[in-house]
Amino acid sequence: MKIKHIYIEEKxxxxxxTQRILKHxxxxxxxxxxDYRDLFNRHQQNFMAQKARQSLILAACKQDxxxxxxxxxxxxxxxxxxYTNVMMNCFYDCSYCYLKSIYNCGHFLIFVxxxxxxxxxxxxxxxDPSPLYLAISxxxxxxxxxxxxxxxxxxxxxxxxxxxxxxxxxxxxxxxMLTKTPPKNVIFAWSLLPQSIINQYEQHTPSLTxxxxxxxKALKMGATxxxxxxxxIPSDNSDKIYTxxxxxxxxxxxxxxxxxxxxxxxxxxxxxxxxxxxxxxxxPVFAWPFVRTQTTxxxxxxxxxxxxxKKALEEDQKTTKIYFFDE
Amino acid sequence: MILKKKNYTYLIFENSKTIEPYLIxxxxxxQHQIVYYPDIxxxxxxAEKALEVSTFEDQTIFQTPPHQLVILEVPHITHFxxxxxxxxxxxxxxxxxxxxxxxxxxIDQSIKALRLSVNQKIQFEKxxxxxxxxxxxxxTILHPYTLMIIKNKFxxxxxxxxxxxxxxxxxxxx
Numbered sequence: 001m002k003i004k005h006i007y008i009e010e011k012x013x014x015x016x017x018t019q020r021i022l023k024h025x026x027x028x029x030x031x032x033x034x035d036y037r038d039l040f041n042r043h044q045q046n047f048m049a050q051k052a053r054q055s056l057i058l059a060a061c062k063q064d065x066x067x068x069x070x071x072x073x074x075x076x077x078x079x080x081x082x083y084t085n086v087m088m089n090c091f092y093d094c095s096y097c098y099l100k101s102i103y104n105c106g107h108f109l110i111f112v113x114x115x116x117x118x119x120x121x122x123x124x125x126x127x128d129p130s131p132l133y134l135a136i137s138x139x140x141x142x143x144x145x146x147x148x149x150x151x152x153x154x155x156x157x158x159x160x161x162x163x164x165x166x167x168x169x170x171x172x173x174x175x176x177m178l179t180k181t182p183p184k185n186v187i188f189a190w191s192l193l194p195q196s197i198i199n200q201y202e203q204h205t206p207s208l209t210x211x212x213x214x215x216x217k218a219l220k221m222g223a224t225x226x227x228x229x230x231x232x233i234p235s236d237n238s239d240k241i242y243t244x245x246x247x248x249x250x251x252x253x254x255x256x257x258x259x260x261x262x263x264x265x266x267x268x269x270x271x272x273x274x275x276x277x278x279x280x281x282x283x284p285v286f287a288w289p290f291v292r293t294q295t296t297x298x299x300x301x302x303x304x305x306x307x308x309x310k311k312a313l314e315e316d317q318k319t320t321k322i323y324f325f326d327e
Numbered sequence: 328m329i330l331k332k333k334n335y336t337y338l339i340f341e342n343s344k345t346i347e348p349y350l351i352x353x354x355x356x357x358q359h360q361i362v363y364y365p366d367i368x369x370x371x372x373x374a375e376k377a378l379e380v381s382t383f384e385d386q387t388i389f390q391t392p393p394h395q396l397v398i399l400e401v402p403h404i405t406h407f408x409x410x411x412x413x414x415x416x417x418x419x420x421x422x423x424x425x426x427x428x429x430x431x432x433x434i435d436q437s438i439k440a441l442r443l444s445v446n447q448k449i450q451f452e453k454x455x456x457x458x459x460x461x462x463x464x465x466x467t468i469l470h471p472y473t474l475m476i477i478k479n480k481f482x483x484x485x486x487x488x489x490x491x492x493x494x495x496x497x498x499x500x501x
Contacts, residue, residue, distance in 0.1 A: 004367070005352065029352060031364065031377070032353075034362065039364055044393065045392065046366075046368075046394045050368060050394070053369075284460055286453065286456050286460060287457050287460035288457065288495075289453075289454075
């Protein structure tokens with residue numbers, strides 16, 4: 001993480017989390033700001049140039065502590081499905097990442113008042129005892145950067161306290177750093193794709209092997225693990241690449257121990273696609289043709305990719321819960 | 328002083344009290360009660376600092392995108408421009424474009440020869456990006472189309488359809 005500039009909101013300068021994060025970047029210039037929105041939300045920014053040379057913004061979340069999840073997300077049968085942003089953007093550079101279509105800014109933003117976000121969720125969402133599904137790392141890799149933030153323990157405490165809560169932590173982390181068994185209602189969902197697809201579309205992310213090692217460590221610790229096989233992206237030889245990929249996963253990970261597997265293609269709303277194309281017109285994802293349906297834009301080859309995976313996972317469907325996101 | 332160059336606009340303040348040039352990472356404009364943070368997305372040899380100015384009549388800060396504005400405070404402008412000429416020249420270097428000149432020319436010629444509508448042009452441009460990303464020989468594929476004489480819409484649509492298939496390639500049906 002080569003961070004040269006850190007913008008810090010004046011009000012949270014002395015916050016414990018701010019001071020802890022700053023220790024990781026002793027060489028960076030610290031620039032005191034009034035409100036992160038003066039930077040993050042301003043117009044005419046160049047997301048891709050910022051992404052290539054990221055700065056860090058440390059701020060306090062002041063509003064919009066959580067959101068209802070989009071219908072483009074797999075809801076796993078949950079009707080109360082929300083997500084929250086403790087961070088926006090990340091240090092990875094996945095060419096399919098939809099964040100460029102929703103944010104003006106490519107810098108990495110961390111809300112240091114993690115506990116205030118948890119409080120809002122407790123007060124407003126968990127007051128209702130019905131089941132709640134909450135994704136906490138849709139807009140960043142919350143878990144992989146926990147060495148920097150140390151936010152995870154507070155979320156685990158929340159999950160231990162509320163049995164009606166299911167917490168989803170999506171990650172590409174090459175490590176499983178927890179020392180105690182996490183509560184069962186926390187699902188660690190590892191994003192996995194064939195290594196050749198990772199090489200092409202997921203810059204600066206951990207290798208497939210290291211992710212699988214982290215998964216095995218998590219399973220050994222008794223964590224609830226989901227294998228998240230998305231977004232499926234076509235390749236010159238999709239059939240072989242994805243079939244070999246499933247074989248590799250099955251050889252290295254005991255599927256009978258994982259909670260579930262979810263499979264989905266690259267999908268994005270039409271409006272988001274418009275912003276995506278404008279900001280990154282030559283992204284590697286555009287090597288393959290897209291089709292537009294009423295609600296989303298997805299690969300023309302999506303159905304055939306799902307078919308390959310379905311066939312490869314045919315036997316596992318009898319023993320493991322598998323969710324296919326199929327429009 | 329405002330210096331507009333190819334990639335960046337430089338807003339340079341002269342201050343004889345400073346010994347060396349500074350890159351400004353935060354500027355307070357008291358008159359407008361505004362604080363502005365230029366985006367520093369480039370390498371530079373300067374120390375950095377914040378700057379407060381009481382009056383500033385130029386609108387450059389408000390009109391230039393934050394990643395294209397460089398604010399400096401220097402002891403002497405002319406000396407600075409001479410001493411840092413190499414750095415300023417390096418800042419103006421362009422990124423390699425996505426298409427080569429030859430590719431861009433053959434794309435434009437194909438659009439003209441095929442008499443594409445606005446929508447068809449968008450479709451065609453997308454297919455060209457895909458072909459280039461797939462490292463297909465764009466110039467070789469497009470060259471025959473630049474020589475075509477299209478007589479009617481039916482013929483145009485047919486040729487375009489054939490060309491799109493070629494640019495995306497049958498392998499996309501995997």
